[in-house]
Amino acid sequence: MSKLYYDLDANWDMISSKKIAVIGYGSQGHAHALNLKESGIDVTVGLYKGSKSWHKAENDGVKVAAVADAVSGADIVMILIPDEKQGQVYRDHIAPNLKAGAALAFAHGFNIHFSQVVPPDNIDVFMVAPKGPGHLVRRMYTEGKGVPCLMAVHQNFTGNAQELALAYARGIGGTRAGVLATTFKEETETDLFGEQAVLCGGVTELIKAGFETLVEAGYQPESAYFECLHEMKLIVDLMYEGGIGMMRYSISDTAEFGDYMTGRRIIPDATRAEMKQILAEIQNGEFAKKWILENQANRPVFNAMRRSEAEHQIEKVGRDLRAMMPWLKK
Ligand code: NDP
Ligand code: MG
């Protein structure tokens, strides 16, 4: 098994007197900034004038400054704005203000791996990527727990980049759960593959295909929704807690037999071959290029898909059903 790093492996002295600029105050940004601050670190959040997040950060008691000002005083600059904006903000506001010997940090490898950010030689570049949404990174920390993180070093100018990354992971609670060393390449490629083939693209299409099959066969959309979407969480929760085995232990033997008989017809060799092709397009940069150009063109495909997906029948049925589940109400 690969080595995992925990609290006691992290040298807190590496970071305890450092100034950290957290750029962005969204999902990850608010979690990193607040967790680091409560860990005793001097944190400044970097935003732009007129940003909606500015007041939010101030109300949370965090220091806020324009990106350039936050960066010029910082020993570590963690970039937590949307991936597609990082290149521009880096070139305009971060690079001109980064001091020699400072560290540039990321929570995802995309921009370094696909050369949208090209850092100078005289800084450290590392990644601390929580394997969970930002709001969980925050909530788990306040509960004395943590979200596991990946850590990687792209550039080790000071010779301390990995120790710095590990101490940073401790500051956000990551070493409470375990930190795994990886590379920018591995994190970027596995993250993109996972979200496309399995977690997001794979799961949503599987759910919709099941739902449509039942509805087209004349079954009530409500029962198709419960069966294909609602129950997905219950099944995944069991796997999360105890692996596939625990899920199969909990379901009926009839369901387990159906699982063995049918799973491979749903994911046949053709699907596995397509997965390999998708991975190849991630590895050779084709997907990255598509996404970068899509953003430069103002997202025509992304916006059209977002609109048409929002109109799918499963979304309408789901809205009505969830409205009757009081525990889901915000
Ligand atoms: P968000 O979309 O939540 O970030 C939005 C924040 O960035 C807001 O505070 C926004 O301000 C600010 N922002 C937008 N544009 C600028 C700008 N030009 N200058 C300064 N601030 C700006 O990002 P995420 O937290 O989702 O992602 C951040 C990074 O973390 C990415 O690299 C992502 O891949 C990675 N990551 C994200 C995860 C997640 O849970 N979402 C999980 C693991 C990694 P305003 O709203 O006021 O415009
Ligand atoms: Mg991702």
Ligand code: MG
């Ligand atoms: Mg059933």
